[in-house]
Amino acid sequence: MANPNGIGAPVRRREDQRFLTGRGSYTDDFKRPNMTHAVHVRSPYAHALVKGIDAAEALAAPGVVAVLTGADMEADKVGSLPCGWQIHSKDGSPMKEPGHFPLARGRVRYVGDAVAVVIAETREQARDAAELVVVEYEELPAVASSTRAVEGAAALVHDDAPGNVCYDWHLGDKAAVDAAFAQAAHVARIDLVNNRLVPNAMEPRAALGEYDAATGDYTLTTTSQNPHVIRLLMGAFVLGIPEHKLRVVAPDVGGGFGSKIFHYGEEAVVTWAARRIGRPVKWTADRSESFLTDAHGRDHVSHAEMAMDKDGHFLGLRVSTLANLGAYLSTFAPSIPTYLYATLLAGQYKTPAIYAEVKAVFTNTAPVDAYRGAGRPEACYLIERLVDVAAGVAGLDRTEIRRRNFVPAEAMPYQTPVALQYDTGDFAKNLEIALPLVDYDGFQARKAASRAKGKLRGIGFATYIEACGIAPSNVAGALGARAGLYECAEVRFHPTGSVTVFTGSHSHGQGHETTFAQLVAERFGIPIENVEIVHGDTAKIPFGMGTYGSRSLAVGGSALVKAMDKVERKARKIAAHMLEAAESDIEVKDGRFTVAGTDKGLGIGDIALQAYVPHNFPLDELEPGLDEQAFYDPKNFTYPNGCHVCEVEIDPETGVTEVVAFAAVDDFGRVINPLIVEGQVHGGLVQGIGQALFENCVYDESGQLLTGSYMDYCMPRADDVPSFTVRYHEDQPCTHNPLGVKGCGEAGTIGASAAVMNAVVDALAAYGVTHMDMPATPEKVWRVIQAATPAMAAE
Amino acid sequence: MPSTVTMTVNGKTVTREVEERTLLVTFLRETLGLTGTHVGCDTSQCGACVVHVDGRSVKSCTALALQADGAAVTTIEGLAAADGTLHPMQAAFREHHGLQCGFCTPGMVMSAVDLVRDNPSPTEQEIREGLEGNICRCTGYHNIVKAVMAGAEAMAGTESAKVAAE
Numbered sequence: 001m002a003n004p005n006g007i008g009a010p011v012r013r014r015e016d017q018r019f020l021t022g023r024g025s026y027t028d029d030f031k032r033p034n035m036t037h038a039v040h041v042r043s044p045y046a047h048a049l050v051k052g053i054d055a056a057e058a059l060a061a062p063g064v065v066a067v068l069t070g071a072d073m074e075a076d077k078v079g080s081l082p083c084g085w086q087i088h089s090k091d092g093s094p095m096k097e098p099g100h101f102p103l104a105r106g107r108v109r110y111v112g113d114a115v116a117v118v119i120a121e122t123r124e125q126a127r128d129a130a131e132l133v134v135v136e137y138e139e140l141p142a143v144a145s146s147t148r149a150v151e152g153a154a155a156l157v158h159d160d161a162p163g164n165v166c167y168d169w170h171l172g173d174k175a176a177v178d179a180a181f182a183q184a185a186h187v188a189r190i191d192l193v194n195n196r197l198v199p200n201a202m203e204p205r206a207a208l209g210e211y212d213a214a215t216g217d218y219t220l221t222t223t224s225q226n227p228h229v230i231r232l233l234m235g236a237f238v239l240g241i242p243e244h245k246l247r248v249v250a251p252d253v254g255g256g257f258g259s260k261i262f263h264y265g266e267e268a269v270v271t272w273a274a275r276r277i278g279r280p281v282k283w284t285a286d287r288s289e290s291f292l293t294d295a296h297g298r299d300h301v302s303h304a305e306m307a308m309d310k311d312g313h314f315l316g317l318r319v320s321t322l323a324n325l326g327a328y329l330s331t332f333a334p335s336i337p338t339y340l341y342a343t344l345l346a347g348q349y350k351t352p353a354i355y356a357e358v359k360a361v362f363t364n365t366a367p368v369d370a371y372r373g374a375g376r377p378e379a380c381y382l383i384e385r386l387v388d389v390a391a392g393v394a395g396l397d398r399t400e401i402r403r404r405n406f407v408p409a410e411a412m413p414y415q416t417p418v419a420l421q422y423d424t425g426d427f428a429k430n431l432e433i434a435l436p437l438v439d440y441d442g443f444q445a446r447k448a449a450s451r452a453k454g455k456l457r458g459i460g461f462a463t464y465i466e467a468c469g470i471a472p473s474n475v476a477g478a479l480g481a482r483a484g485l486y487e488c489a490e491v492r493f494h495p496t497g498s499v500t501v502f503t504g505s506h507s508h509g510q511g512h513e514t515t516f517a518q519l520v521a522e523r524f525g526i527p528i529e530n531v532e533i534v535h536g537d538t539a540k541i542p543f544g545m546g547t548y549g550s551r552s553l554a555v556g557g558s559a560l561v562k563a564m565d566k567v568e569r570k571a572r573k574i575a576a577h578m579l580e581a582a583e584s585d586i587e588v589k590d591g592r593f594t595v596a597g598t599d600k601g602l603g604i605g606d607i608a609l610q611a612y613v614p615h616n617f618p619l620d621e622l623e624p625g626l627d628e629q630a631f632y633d634p635k636n637f638t639y640p641n642g643c644h645v646c647e648v649e650i651d652p653e654t655g656v657t658e659v660v661a662f663a664a665v666d667d668f669g670r671v672i673n674p675l676i677v678e679g680q681v682h683g684g685l686v687q688g689i690g691q692a693l694f695e696n697c698v699y700d701e702s703g704q705l706l707t708g709s710y711m712d713y714c715m716p717r718a719d720d721v722p723s724f725t726v727r728y729h730e731d732q733p734c735t736h737n738p739l740g741v742k743g744c745g746e747a748g749t750i751g752a753s754a755a756v757m758n759a760v761v762d763a764l765a766a767y768g769v770t771h772m773d774m775p776a777t778p779e780k781v782w783r784v785i786q787a788a789t790p791a792m793a794a795e
Numbered sequence: 796m797p798s799t800v801t802m803t804v805n806g807k808t809v810t811r812e813v814e815e816r817t818l819l820v821t822f823l824r825e826t827l828g829l830t831g832t833h834v835g836c837d838t839s840q841c842g843a844c845v846v847h848v849d850g851r852s853v854k855s856c857t858a859l860a861l862q863a864d865g866a867a868v869t870t871i872e873g874l875a876a877a878d879g880t881l882h883p884m885q886a887a888f889r890e891h892h893g894l895q896c897g898f899c900t901p902g903m904v905m906s907a908v909d910l911v912r913d914n915p916s917p918t919e920q921e922i923r924e925g926l927e928g929n930i931c932r933c934t935g936y937h938n939i940v941k942a943v944m945a946g947a948e949a950m951a952g953t954e955s956a957k958v959a960a961e
Contacts, residue, residue: 012889012890012892013889013892013894015897016888016889016894016897017889018897019894019897019900019901020871020881020885020888020889020894020897020900020904021831021871021872021874021875021881021885022829022830022831022832022870022871022872022901023831023872024831024897024898025830026830026833026898028830028834029824029830031828124814124816200932201896201898201932202833202835202841202843202896202898202899202930202931202932202933203833203835203896203898204834204835252896252897253896254833254835254896254897254898254899255895255896255898255932255933257932286834286836286837287835287836287837287838287841288837508896509895509896509897509933510895511895675892676892678892679892679895679933679934679937679938682934682935682936682937682938683895683932683933683934683935684935685935686935686936687932687935709836709837709838709840710836710838710840710841710930711838711840715840715930715932717926717927717930717936718922718923718924718926718927718929718931718936718939718940719920719923719924719926719927721935721936723919723937723940724935724937748935
C-alpha cells in the first residue's frame with residue numbers, strides 16, 4: 001500500500017483523543033453568557049383536551065424568566081413541524097397529515113406531548129417551577145396499539161383521520177401473486193409482531209438556541225445527524241427564518257441510530273424563545289424525557305404467506321402489515337414502513353411475484369420513525385422467519401431452502417418485483433463462508449452435548465439485503481420524498497499544502513474524521529495529519545443532507561471523490577503551466593504531477609502554494625486558488641448484504657437464552673477502514689440481539705409508557721452478549737459509485753434479530769414451537785416450555 | 796440553603812458554595828466546567844457519569860457533592876499524565892477501537908480502571924460482568940472487552956515497571 005494511512009488501512013481513529021480525555025464537545029457541554037435553561041411541561045395523559053394553563057405560581061418562583069405555551073407560539077405565527085415524505089394510498093388519495101406543533105394547541109395526543117416551557121436562570125429552578133404550572137386537562141379515551149386503533153369503536157387520535165388511518169398503501173402485482181398461490185404445492189404462513197423499540201442513543205437530545213439582536217442572526221446548537229436538514233425544515237416551515245440568518249451546529253453527537261435525524265419541537269422552542277426573551281436558552285432531555293419523546297422504532301404487526309412449488313422454490317409472497325406511526329408524523333415516518341420496507345421484501349430470493357399491503361395508523365403514543373435499519377430490519381425479520389417456516393413446510397434443511405432460492409450472482413444486476421434493482425451480490429458465497437465459522441457440521445454434536453446437561457441448543461440463519469446510500473433524488477422524489485438526497489463536499493487546499501474537507505455528512509460515532517481523511521491522504525499522497533475533516537456546521541459547510549441509511553461513505557464519500565477530481569483537474573492545469581507542458585502530457589500519481597516521459601514533476605504541495613501565489617498565472621485562463629466543491633447524487637441505491645448465523649443455548653429451568661456463538665459475513669463492497677467497519681458491525685449486532693432477547697417498548701391500554709427508564713427497558717449490557725466472529729469480502733464492489741462502497745452502518749441490526757429468533761425457535765422446536773414474538777425473554781421462553789410440559793410444571 | 800464544599804479534583808483543591816441538593820456530577824460539570832463526565836440517564840443505570848472518589852469508581856449522578864467533601868476526586872480529565880500521555884487504559888481503548896460516539900467512554904474508562912485495580916488480570920467474563928453497570932449503545936462491547944483486556948496487561952506492565960524502579 002502506497003500510503004500507510006490510505007484506503008484499506010485500519011487507521012486508529014483521530015477523533016478518539018478528545019473523547020478519551022473528556023474533551024469532546026456535546027451540546028449540553030456548551031455554556032453561553034447570560035444563558036437560561038428550559039424545562040418542558042409535558043402531558044401525563046395519552047389523550048386530553050387542554051382546558052387551561054395557569055402559570056402564575058411558576059412565574060413567581062425563584063429564577064423564572066418566562067413560561068411560554070402553544071398560544072404564545074400561535075400568536076407568533078409559529079408553524080407545524082413538517083413531514084418530509086408523502087405517501088399516497090391505494091386509491092390515490094394523499095396520506096393524512098395532521099398538524100404537529102412544538103407546544104400543543106388545545107389538545108395533547110401522547111404522554112410526553114409538550115404543553116408549556118419554563119425558562120429559568122438554572123435548570124433546577126426551571127424544573128422546580130415546571131411542577132408549579134397548573135394545567136387543566138379533560139381526559140379523552142386513548143388508543144395505544146395499532147390493532148386497537150383500527151377497530152371501529154377506537155378513539156380517534158385526529159378528527160380528520162377516520163379510522164385512525166394515515167394511509168393504506170400497497171406495492172407489487174396482486175394478480176400475479178394470486179396466480180402463484182393458485183398453483184402452489186406448499187404454502188407457509190406466519191403471523192408476527194416486530195416489537196416497538198426505543199433507539200436510546202447514550203447522549204440524550206439537547207438544543208441550545210441563541211439570537212443576536214444586533215445582526216438578527218439565530219444559532220441553534222443541537223444533537224442532530226443532519227444540521228442542514230434541520231435548518232431547512234425549522235427555518236422554512238416552522239419559524240420562518242431564512243437560511244442566511246440561521247446557523248445550525250451539530251457538534252459532537254453521542255450516537256443517533258436514526259433518532260436524531262428528525263426535526264423535534266424542542267429545537268424550535270429554544271430558538272424561538274431565545275429571541276423572545278433576548279437570552280440564550282438551553283434544553284437537555286433527561287433520560288425519562290428521551291423515552292417519552294424520542295421517535296421510537298419498528299412496531300409492525302404482519303401476516304405473511306409464501307407460495308412454493310413441490311421442491312420448495314418460492315413462487316409468490318403475500319404480506320399484510322399494520323404499522324404504528326404514533327400520535328403525529330415524525331419527519332420521515334411515512335417512508336419507513338413503505339419504501340424502506342416493502343421494497344426489501346424480495347430479500348436475497350428470486351421470488352417472482354410479491355404483493356405487500358401496508359396500513360399505517362395513528363395511536364396515542366410517541367411518534368415512530370427510522371431506527372437503525374428503518375424498515376429493512378422489519379423486512380428481513382419477516383422474510384427470514386417465514387423462510388424458516390417454509391423450510392419446515394417443504395421438508396427442507398434451512399440452509400438448503402435458502403440456497404435453492406438465492407438470486408444467483410450471475411443474475412446481477414437483478415430487477416426485483418418490488419421496484420429495486422440489485423447491482424451486485426453473491427449470496428450463496430456469504431452462506432458458504434459463514435457455515436464453517438460456526439462449525440455447522442458440528443452442530444448436532446453440540447446439541448447433543450447440551451441436551452446431556454439439560455440444556456436446549458438451537459442454530460439460526462438470516463440472510464439480508466438492504467437498500468442504502470439513500471438515494472437517487474429522482475427516484476426518491478417519484479416515491480414521495482420532499483427532499484433531494486445527494487451529498488456535498490468541499491476540498492480546500494491551503495497554501496502550505498494542508499487540506500480542509502467540508503462534508504455534509506455528519507459523524508456521531510462513525511469515524512468520518514478518520515475514514516474521509518484516509519481517502520484524501522490516499523488520493524494526494526499526503527500525510528493524514530495534514531487533512532482536517534469539518535462537519536456539522538451550516539456556517540462552514542456549503543450544504544448537506546446528513547448521515548442516515550448507511551449513506552455517509554457511499555454518498556458523502558462519493559461527493560468527496562468528485563470534489564477531489566475537480567481539485568486534480570485544476571492542479572493539472574497549474575502543473576502544466578508551471579512545467580511549461582501541455583495539460584494532456586501531465587501524468588498524475590499519488591499527488592505527483594509529472595510530464596510524461598521526463599523526470600520533470602511537481603508535488604501537490606508545490607502546486608497548492610503556486611495556486612495562492614500566482615505571480616505569473618495567465619489569469620484569463622487560470623484562476624488562483626485550489627478549493628473545489630461538488631454535489632453527488634447517486635445513480636442507484638447500494639445493496640449491502642450478508643449472512644448471519646447465531647447459536648443459542650437455553651436453560652429450560654430458567655428460560656434464559658444465551659447467545660453462545662454469532663458469526664456475521666457481510667458484503668459491504670470496498671472497505672476503507674476495516675477497524676471501523678467491524679466496530680459498526682459489532683454495535684449493530686447487539687442492537688439486533690437486543691431486540692430479539694431484551695428490548696421492548698410497552699404502553700398500557702390507556703397509553704401510559706410502562707418501559708420509561710433503564711429499570712424497565714432492558715438494554716443489552718456487556719454480560720448479555722458474546723464476542724463475535726465478523727468477516728467481510730470485497731469481491732462484489734458497488735458498480736455505480738466511484739469508491740465501490742455499499743455502506744455498513746445498519747447491517748448488523750438488520751440481520752441479527754432474525755438470526756437470533758430463528759435459533760431460539762430451533763432450540764424450542766422439540767416443544768412444538770414454530771414461532772415466538774420478540775423479545776424472547778426468560779419468562780416468555782419459560783412459559784412456552786411449561787405449557788408444553790405440564791408434567792414438569794406440576795412438579 | 797448553600798453549603799461550602801471542599802474537595803480535591805484532579806489534584807487541585809477546590810472550595811465552592813453549593814446548594815445542598817447539588818449532585819456530584821452537576822458540581823463537576825456546571826460548577827467546575829469538567830464536562831468530560833456525562834449524564835446518560837436518571838436512574839443510576841448507564842454509568843456515563845462514573846468518576847473515582849478516593850480511588851473507587853462512583854456514579855457521580857447518585858452522590859451529592861457534599862458527600863465528596865474532603866475526598867479526592869478523579870475525573871476523565873485527570874486520568875492522563877500531566878504531560879498528556881494517555882493512561883494505559885485510554886491508550887488501549889484507542890488502539891482497539893473501544894469507542895464510537897464517545898459519550899459513554901469517560902465512564903466506561905473510569906470503571907475499567909477501577910475494575911483492573913481490583914482484578915489485575917480479568918477474564919473476558921469477569922470484564923463483561925464488571926462492566927454491566929456501564930451501558931454502551933455503539934460498540935456492542937466486543938472491542939471494549941478487548942481494550943480492557945489489553946489495558947489490564949498494560950497497567951500490569953506499568954505497575955511492575957514502577958516496582959522495579961523503586
